[in-house]
Amino acid sequence: MAKRGFGLSGEQEKEGRKKISKESFRRGLKVFSYVLPYKYKFIAGLIFLVFSSLTFMAFPYLVGELFDSSTGNADGLLEDINMIAIGLFAVILLQGIFSFFRVYFFAQVSENAVADIRRDLYSKFMQLPVSFFEKRRVGEVTSRITTDVAQVQDAMSITLAELFRQVTTLLVGIAVIMWTSIKLSLFMLATFPVLVALALVFGRKIKGLSKKTQDELANTNIIVEETLQAIHTVKAFTNELFEVARYKTTLSKAVRTALSAAYYRGAFITFIIIGLFGGIILVIWYGATLVANGDIEPGGLISFVLYTVFIGASVGGLGELYGKVQASLGATERILEILQEPEEPSAKETTAGTRVPKVHGDIAYRQVAFSYPTRPDLQVLRDINFTVRAGEKIALVGPSGAGKSTIVQLLMRFYEVASGSIVVDGTDIREMNLSTLRGNIGIVPQEVLLFGGSIRENIAYGRPDATEAEVIEAAKKANAYNFITSFPEGLDTLVGERGIKLSGGQRQRIAIARAILKNPAILILDEATSALDSESEQLVQQAMDELMKGRTTIVIAHRLATIRKVDKILVIDGGEIVEAGSHDMLSLNPEGIYANLLKLQFELT
Numbered sequence: 001m002a003k004r005g006f007g008l009s010g011e012q013e014k015e016g017r018k019k020i021s022k023e024s025f026r027r028g029l030k031v032f033s034y035v036l037p038y039k040y041k042f043i044a045g046l047i048f049l050v051f052s053s054l055t056f057m058a059f060p061y062l063v064g065e066l067f068d069s070s071t072g073n074a075d076g077l078l079e080d081i082n083m084i085a086i087g088l089f090a091v092i093l094l095q096g097i098f099s100f101f102r103v104y105f106f107a108q109v110s111e112n113a114v115a116d117i118r119r120d121l122y123s124k125f126m127q128l129p130v131s132f133f134e135k136r137r138v139g140e141v142t143s144r145i146t147t148d149v150a151q152v153q154d155a156m157s158i159t160l161a162e163l164f165r166q167v168t169t170l171l172v173g174i175a176v177i178m179w180t181s182i183k184l185s186l187f188m189l190a191t192f193p194v195l196v197a198l199a200l201v202f203g204r205k206i207k208g209l210s211k212k213t214q215d216e217l218a219n220t221n222i223i224v225e226e227t228l229q230a231i232h233t234v235k236a237f238t239n240e241l242f243e244v245a246r247y248k249t250t251l252s253k254a255v256r257t258a259l260s261a262a263y264y265r266g267a268f269i270t271f272i273i274i275g276l277f278g279g280i281i282l283v284i285w286y287g288a289t290l291v292a293n294g295d296i297e298p299g300g301l302i303s304f305v306l307y308t309v310f311i312g313a314s315v316g317g318l319g320e321l322y323g324k325v326q327a328s329l330g331a332t333e334r335i336l337e338i339l340q341e342p343e344e345p346s347a348k349e350t351t352a353g354t355r356v357p358k359v360h361g362d363i364a365y366r367q368v369a370f371s372y373p374t375r376p377d378l379q380v381l382r383d384i385n386f387t388v389r390a391g392e393k394i395a396l397v398g399p400s401g402a403g404k405s406t407i408v409q410l411l412m413r414f415y416e417v418a419s420g421s422i423v424v425d426g427t428d429i430r431e432m433n434l435s436t437l438r439g440n441i442g443i444v445p446q447e448v449l450l451f452g453g454s455i456r457e458n459i460a461y462g463r464p465d466a467t468e469a470e471v472i473e474a475a476k477k478a479n480a481y482n483f484i485t486s487f488p489e490g491l492d493t494l495v496g497e498r499g500i501k502l503s504g505g506q507r508q509r510i511a512i513a514r515a516i517l518k519n520p521a522i523l524i525l526d527e528a529t530s531a532l533d534s535e536s537e538q539l540v541q542q543a544m545d546e547l548m549k550g551r552t553t554i555v556i557a558h559r560l561a562t563i564r565k566v567d568k569i570l571v572i573d574g575g576e577i578v579e580a581g582s583h584d585m586l587s588l589n590p591e592g593i594y595a596n597l598l599k600l601q602f603e604l605t
């Protein structure tokens with residue numbers, strides 16, 4: 001079967017941020033339904049958040065009081081230096097304790113809620129039709145469950161808390177300074193926040209430039225990676241100097257961007273030093289004149305300056321948070337979009353281990369026409385008509401791209417036919433339960449992909465509830481047991497990415513053992529295009545013959561030598577059945593495609 005990844009990219013990945021509108025906000029909040037099961041912990045977290053934000057705001061006030069009492073200007077309750085210092089410690093202590101519980105409760109909520117979102121997303125992925133994945137790149141789909149979910153997690157824990165803290169700081173801060181001195185407050189509010197806002201805009205520009213620098217550096221790395229991977233090609237074409245020149249050009253572009261970013265960074269630092277600190281000096285200067293006039297206490301000025309710094313930081317922080325809220329709204333929307341995608345019909349019933357009702361194995365294709373959803377304008381199959389009686393074996397042959405794999409993919413209902421119908425045991429497959437249909441079809445693909453795990457697990461994938469004896473029996477029938485026992489760990493030998501690498505023939509025999517264990521009425525064998533060595537070939541062929549016994553079999557054949565014994569051969573070309581009959585019959589027609597393919601393969605071998 002032709003191996004197709006998720007390459008045909010549909011829409012470009014939109015990592016873009018969402019504009020915050022009432023509508024996007026309302027949709028974004030939907031994800032908070034995942035928080036509902038943990039609402040008590042969430043409320044506890046919120047309470048500690050309120051407490052920790054408020055205690056934080058007492059700090060500048062107490063520092064001012066401490067100063068006043070040291071200069072003998074204290075009034076009211078807080079006169080004793082030691083008491084005030086103890087008060088400050090108490091505030092810090094409380095703040096620490098409250099923060100601990102805030103983080104603890106919010107983590108409980110966000111970790112659990114996010115795991116729930118991930119679980120729902122993954123289960124959705126499993127139940128979505130194949131066509132969904134073909135319209136998107138793998139990276140795009142996985143980033144939903146990784147990056148986007150992480151962003152939502154941030155929103156639930158950090159962003160929300162930060163937003164609350166900054167807003168409290170801003171409101172309480174402004175209230176307190178107004179209470180200290182309206183004149184000074186108005187003076188400060190007219191200057192300082194403007195400077196902070198400017199700094200923010202400046203900061204954004206620098207961030208954009210550093211991202212551009214990073215992207216350009218990434219571009220230079222792509223050249224390095226590509227050429228190192230294809231070093232044979234580069235050398236074969238004597239393109240070494242060409243590649244060096246290409247690398248140099250992209251590198252100098254990256255340097256130019258980096259330097260312009262550095263220029264802005266330098267200017268930014270100058271601005272911070274002169275602008276922001278200048279602003280603080282202005283506030284202190286004006287405050288000092290007010291102190292000199294006796295309008296406010298010196299300690300009041302100190303608290304005032306501290307509150308000013310807090311307010312400035314929260315204005316800056318809110319700007320940053322706005323971006324984060326935008327990003328999380330975008331992420332939420334992308335997650336919800338996937339959760340709302342329609343699933344395969346009744347795919348949920350395909351639970352591992354449950355027995356499905358057996359079918360007989362009669363198959364009929366009736367005037368089947370088809371185009372892939374990703375390329376609706378290209379008709380891949382037209383007017384496909386054939387029948388296979390239960391237990392019969394047929395082979396599909398024909399040039400690459402003729403439509404052989406497509407024919408069998410339709411049988412498994414990975415896609416819906418455009419017109420006509422496919423009938424199994426007299427029932428249109430659209431009327432059949434999907435689990436029953438797929439549960440009765442076994443497939444040995446061209447390229448066998450083993451999952452990371454033991455050989456035992458990989459064989460038992462055909463029927464997870466199989467006993468040890470059944471697994472061994474299947475391995476024996478598939479001519480796999482001998483090579484399995486030759487490994488010191490036998491069935492427990494790990495395969496896949498971190499395990500040992502099996503040869504093509506060995507992997508195929510594992511796939512055959514899987515299919516034997518599944519014991520399906522219908523079998524699809526996709527021959528490997530690359531020839532195995534003759535000993536391995538023989539073992540695989542024997543195993544295939546064993547597997548085919550008593551099952552309706554469709555072989556997608558690449559090497560014609562292996563299909564002489566099948567009941568019927570269908571020659572597919574350009575999406576149509578152009579010849580049909582037994583090997584003997586077809587090979588007798590010298591004008592026929594089959595006879596010509598035979599001749600070609602004979603000449604090649």
Ligand SMILES: Nc1ncnc2c1ncn2[C@@H]1O[C@H](COP(=O)(O)OP(=O)(O)OP(=O)(O)O)[C@@H](O)[C@H]1O
Nearest residue numbers: 001002004372374375380400401402403404405406
């Ligand atoms: N998932 C897909 N999305 C879009 N087009 C596809 C897809 N799979 C196959 N095609 C197209 O459908 C046509 C038939 O492909 P198919 O894989 O069925 O051919 P094949 O006969 O099995 O070829 P091969 O022997 O090389 O595996 C080809 O033009 C191919 O480009």
